[in-house]
Amino acid sequence: xxxxxxxxxxxxxxxxxxxxxxxxxxxxxxxxxxxxxxxxxxxxxxxxxxxxxxxxxxxxxxxxxxxxxxxxxxxxxxxxxxxxxxxxxxxxxxxxxxxxxxxxxxxxxxxxxxxxxxxxxxxxxxxxxxxxxxxxxxxxxxxxxxxxxxxxxxxxxxxxxxxxxxxxxxxxxxxxxxxxxxxxxxxxxxxxxxxxxxxxxxxxxxxxxxxxxxxxxxxxxxxxxxxxxxxxxxxxxxxxxxxxxxxxxxxxxxxxxxxxxxxxxxxxxxxxxxxxxxxxxxxxxxxxxxxxxxxxxxxxxxxxxxxxxxxxxxxxxxxxxxxxxxxxxxxxxxxxxxxxxxxxxxxxxxxxxxxxxxxxxxxxxxxxxxxxxxxxxxxxxxxxxxxxxxxxxxxxxxxxxxxxxxxxxxxxxxxxxxxxxxxxxxxxxxxxxxxxxxxxxxxxxxxxxxxxxxxxxxxxxxxxxxxxxxxxxxxxxxxxxxxxxxxxxxxxxxxxxxxxxxxxxxxxxxxxxxxxxxxxxxxxxxxxxxxxxxxxxxxxxxxxxxxxxxxxxxxxxxxxxx
Amino acid sequence: xxxxxxxxxxxxxxxxxxxxxxxxxxxxxxxxxxxxxxxxxxxxxxxxxxxxxxxxxxxxxxxxxxxxxxxxxxxxxxxxxxxxxxxxxxxxxxxxxxxxxxxxxxxxxxxxxxxxxxxxxxxxxxxxxxxxxxxxxxxxxxxxxxxxxxxxxxxxxxxxxxxxxxxxxxxxxxxxxxxxxxxxxxxxxxxxxxxxxxxxxxxxxxxxxxxxxxxxxxxxxxxxxxxxxxxxxxxxxxxxxxxxxxxxxxxxxxxxxxxxxxxxxxxxxxxxxxxxxxxxxxxxxxxxxxxxxxxxxxxxxxxxxxxxxxxxxxxxxxxxxxxxxxxxxxxxxxxxxxxxxxxxxxxxxxxxxxxxxxxxxxxxxxxxxxxxxxxxxxxxxxxxxxxxxxxxxxxxxxxxxxxxxxxxxxxxxxxxxxxxxxxx
Numbered sequence: 011x012x013x014x015x016x017x018x019x020x021x022x023x024x025x026x027x028x029x030x031x032x033x034x035x036x037x038x039x040x041x042x043x044x045x046x047x048x049x050x051x052x053x054x055x056x057x058x059x060x061x062x063x064x065x066x067x068x069x070x071x072x073x074x075x076x077x078x079x080x081x082x083x084x085x086x087x088x089x090x091x092x093x094x095x096x097x098x099x100x101x102x103x104x105x106x107x108x109x110x111x112x113x114x115x116x117x118x119x120x121x122x123x124x125x126x127x128x129x130x131x132x133x134x135x136x137x138x139x140x141x142x143x144x145x146x147x148x149x150x151x152x153x154x155x156x157x158x159x160x161x162x163x164x165x166x167x168x169x170x171x172x173x174x175x176x177x178x179x180x181x182x183x184x185x186x187x188x189x190x191x192x193x194x195x196x197x198x199x200x201x202x203x204x205x206x207x208x209x210x211x212x213x214x215x216x217x218x219x220x221x222x223x224x225x226x227x228x229x230x231x232x233x234x235x236x237x238x239x240x241x242x243x244x245x246x247x248x249x250x251x252x253x254x255x256x257x258x259x260x261x262x263x264x265x266x267x268x269x270x271x272x273x274x275x276x277x278x279x280x281x282x283x284x285x286x287x288x289x290x291x292x293x294x295x296x297x298x299x300x301x302x303x304x305x306x307x308x309x310x311x312x313x314x315x316x317x318x319x320x321x322x323x324x325x326x327x328x329x330x331x332x333x334x335x336x337x338x339x340x341x342x343x344x345x346x347x348x349x350x351x352x353x354x355x356x357x358x359x360x361x362x363x364x365x366x367x368x369x370x371x372x373x374x375x376x377x378x379x380x381x382x383x384x385x386x387x388x389x390x391x392x393x394x395x396x397x398x399x400x401x402x403x404x405x406x407x408x409x410x411x412x413x414x415x416x417x418x419x420x421x422x423x424x425x426x427x428x429x430x431x432x433x434x435x436x437x438x439x440x441x442x443x444x445x446x447x448x449x450x451x452x453x454x455x456x457x458x459x460x461x462x463x464x465x466x467x468x469x470x471x472x473x474x475x476x477x478x479x480x481x482x483x484x485x486x487x488x489x490x491x492x493x494x495x496x497x498x499x500x501x502x503x504x505x506x507x508x509x510x511x512x513x514x515x516x517x518x519x520x521x522x523x524x525x526x527x528x529x530x531x532x533x534x535x536x537x538x539x540x541x542x543x544x545x546x547x548x549x550x551x552x553x554x555x556x557x558x559x560x561x562x563x564x565x566x567x568x569x570x571x572x
Numbered sequence: 573x574x575x576x577x578x579x580x581x582x583x584x585x586x587x588x589x590x591x592x593x594x595x596x597x598x599x600x601x602x603x604x605x606x607x608x609x610x611x612x613x614x615x616x617x618x619x620x621x622x623x624x625x626x627x628x629x630x631x632x633x634x635x636x637x638x639x640x641x642x643x644x645x646x647x648x649x650x651x652x653x654x655x656x657x658x659x660x661x662x663x664x665x666x667x668x669x670x671x672x673x674x675x676x677x678x679x680x681x682x683x684x685x686x687x688x689x690x691x692x693x694x695x696x697x698x699x700x701x702x703x704x705x706x707x708x709x710x711x712x713x714x715x716x717x718x719x720x721x722x723x724x725x726x727x728x729x730x731x732x733x734x735x736x737x738x739x740x741x742x743x744x745x746x747x748x749x750x751x752x753x754x755x756x757x758x759x760x761x762x763x764x765x766x767x768x769x770x771x772x773x774x775x776x777x778x779x780x781x782x783x784x785x786x787x788x789x790x791x792x793x794x795x796x797x798x799x800x801x802x803x804x805x806x807x808x809x810x811x812x813x814x815x816x817x818x819x820x821x822x823x824x825x826x827x828x829x830x831x832x833x834x835x836x837x838x839x840x841x842x843x844x845x846x847x848x849x850x851x852x853x854x855x856x857x858x859x860x861x862x863x864x865x866x867x868x869x870x871x872x873x874x875x876x877x878x879x880x881x882x883x884x885x886x887x888x889x890x891x892x893x894x895x896x897x898x899x900x901x902x903x904x905x906x907x908x909x910x911x912x913x914x915x916x917x918x919x920x921x922x923x924x925x926x927x928x929x930x931x932x933x934x935x936x937x938x939x940x941x942x943x944x945x946x947x948x949x950x951x952x953x954x955x956x957x958x959x960x961x962x963x964x965x966x967x968x969x970x971x972x973x974x975x976x977x978x979x980x981x982x983x984x985x986x987x988x989x990x991x992x993x994x995x996x
Contacts, residue, residue, distance in 0.1 A: 046728075049624075049626050054632075101752060105745070106743060107806065109768050109804070110753070141768050214628070490586045492721065
């Protein structure tokens with residue numbers, strides 16, 4: 011049985027940062043990822059990473075922007091930690107070799123981003139996530155004696171000992187199909203978000219909510235699951251992302267009449283209001299008939315100087331050219347709000363600890379919560395790094411402190427049985443896995459998106475519950491061992507359905523409008539009743555709801571305008 | 573929506589069978605990708621079709637594959653364009669991409685009968701396609717230069733990643749890190765950002781002709797990565813890195829300048845350019861590598877400048893014993909190399925590749941006639957006057973930018989005219 015002090019599941023930014031932080035404490039670390047680490051979805055974070063590092067900027071300003079952005083649902087103690095530690099983290103990355111953009115003096119340069127009162131976004135062209143992640147992977151290779159990499163290993167279940175503590179994980183080696191029970195004193199879930207539950211989405215095919223579902227299934231609480239971000243600028247149909255950096259560089263949003271409609275919705279911040287605000291504005295324009303016939307509005311990047319576009323927005327020049335057939339330096343590109351980010355997730359404290367001892371979570375899988383009802387652009391990379399590092403350090407400290415226990419073989423046998431069950435379903439016995447995924451994605455995008463109401467969410471929940479039943483008899487074509495992606499897809503479907511059910515239940519429960527949750531039947535924010543987190547716990551009858559307080563330190567909720 | 577036929581080179585390792593071709597009919601918008609067509613098959617028809625993929629947007633680098641023989645990303649190649657390309661190939665050669673690709677099956681000789689059968693079958697279809705303009709199938713294969721694991725999935729660990737680790741791919745700064753950031757030239761960061769844009773998809777490795785000849789060649793992706801550190805002013809081991817890469821017989825001088833990697837790269841990293849930068853820097857460091865790589869390169873430059881065309885025999889001599897002009901002092905190794913090249917020369921004569929026997933005698937090779945030589949000199953002069961690095965992150969596409977500048981100038985002029993008109 012492979013044994014490590016600390017086991018990290020997921021090798022995007024949060025996972026890699028956690029592994030490096032744990033290794034720094036001198037413990038043995040294993041990092042498991044269902045894809046090669048550099049394929050992880052942190053790659054897609056284009057625009058940058060926030061930190062109050064410029065003279066004249068302050069962590070308090072960054073914190074306030076984040077809190078306001080969260081529509082006051084973010085926990086202010088956690089936000090304080092994140093924004094205070096941000097500058098040091100940026101410098102750490104710079105020292106490791108990230109090729110951050112420089113100003114003319116050769117110092118770190120910044121760009122403007124949405125919802126921020128200062129230009130505090132550090133960036134590498136528009137490949138910031140990729141650039142940071144590849145540098146962290148360089149470090150993983152450098153420290154390969156302390157950090158064992160399990161690349162293309164797919165995790166299916168967590169192991170919990172008789173004291174209720176997490177002590178390992180069952181993982182399938184994708185290359186040969188062998189199932190392994192890993193033993194660890196601490197396990198960190200850093201598996202990214204659940205964007206694939208919606209269709210279309212900006213998220214990669216791998217973003218199926220694995221970590222959230224695995225934690226939920228062993229009894230960890232989930233939090234803020236109703237808070238799903240729709241990004242204001244995604245390509246219609248395919249859902250590809252156009253970075254907020256475009257608007258940071260000065261691009262305009264126009265409706266079909268050529269009006270810069272943000273004047274109506276956010277006269278001060280205009281295109282750089284919070285994402286939920288901009289997405290709602292766009293959707294309103296589209297719904298009220300001022301969009302284009304293809305259900306979009308336009309993003310006009312031609313107002314940005316061409317040299318600057320080539321230098322700072324090169325990636326989206328390529329996206330426009332290759333995926334929309336549009337030269338963004340010459341003509342506006344059609345965009346619409348699209349599923350983008352999971353603000354909610356596994357409930358953790360500021361050191362990544364979940365309700366289950368030994369189980370940690372970080373990054374998009376986790377909900378600390380620093381994003382509350384709406385995440386600010388360029389805060390996601392920061393979240394992954396700060397809380398990845400803190401989780402890694404605390405997980406290592408725990409590993410040094412405790413004896414650890416051997417996971418029972420039972421969990422491995424259960425997982426073998428689960429796979430045998432999927433393999434045993436005869437071709438044509440039920441629906442195809444892909445059909446169920448499509449129905450799920452389209453339902454969620456129609457009913458649990460920018461604008462929601464009780465009837466719609468209820469309908470979506472009923473569909474999800476039906477699909478859960480159908481998934482039990484869904485069949486696959488591939489029954490082999492080597493790279494059986496078909497089987498992994500069936501397991502992922504189970505993860506996605508758990509995520510979807512939790513989002514529907516929480517969205518139905520929150521009878522107000524806050525951040526990304528906009529209820530047309532409850533259009534106002536209601537601090538008296540709903541300034542609280544919705545927590546969910548798995549029971550035989552579905553998710554059980556409880557509440558937890560929002561931590562307020564020094565910023566009392568105010569009306570939110572941009 | 574449109575109908576397409578894709579022809580996929582499949583390999584199911586647990587079936588006990590060798591690789592085989594399978595055709596699928598798909599129905600999708602021309603603007604959707606080749607990857608989308610594969611996913612349509614996977615979702616609707618055959619879930620066992622194996623292909624790595626994740627982001628669908630040319631960011632994650634998972635779906636490297638060969639499409640109509642060309643290495644690239646499945647998600648970045650539009651199916652409509654792939655169809656046009658397949659048709660063009662069929663029309664131009666009378667051979668479909670499907671036929672052209674068949675010999676690759678020869679990698680698994682025990683299965684050659686299978687491939688032959690497929691090839692013969694296609695030959696008829698291909699000719700029909702060329703004459704009646706029936707769409708030729710779009711051919712999809714796993715990447716080259718790598719063992720195939722299953723269908724379109726290759727073993728990148730044993731080929732790409734092992735070599736990647738070979739170049740010490742992490743920053744090696746000296747001394748304590750500064751309290752704040754390293755202060756560096758802003759252009760230097762943009763410069764290496766081109767290498768940082770690499771997504772490790774392997775398309776360049778797949779297309780690399782040098783690697784086909786020398787499987788130990790470090791390769792375009794790993795060397796592009798190496799430049800990311802050599803070009804980084806924060807790295808303190810630039811010299812050591814350059815010596816290492818120049819001295820390795822499978823290092824920077826193993827690249828034959830074929831441009832395949834530049835064509836294949838979906839992110840405009842231009843790996844060959846990065847290799848040339850490494851060579852230039854190695855030259856600037858005065859590294860006379862034991863492969864004579866640097867002197868070989870200099871010999872090329874010198875001979876072309878002098879004669880306009882390549883004098884092969886002179887090249888050999890110049891490469892191993894630079895500075896002839898009557899003072900020929902070949903080293904022992906040079907003599908060995910020159911003697912060693914005799915069989916190659918004989919082969920060249922026998923096969924008719926080397927037609928002019930006097931060419932074998934150093935110094936006999938003629939110059940270009942008339943003004944042609946002046947044109948060559950002018951090219952050299954232009955290159956010397958424009959001795960600057962070309963980097964996409966700094967300047968954008970060269971042609972594109974020139975066009976933009978012209979357009980801006982035109983707009984300014986038009987604007988000025990309008991103003992004049994308005995004022996008059």
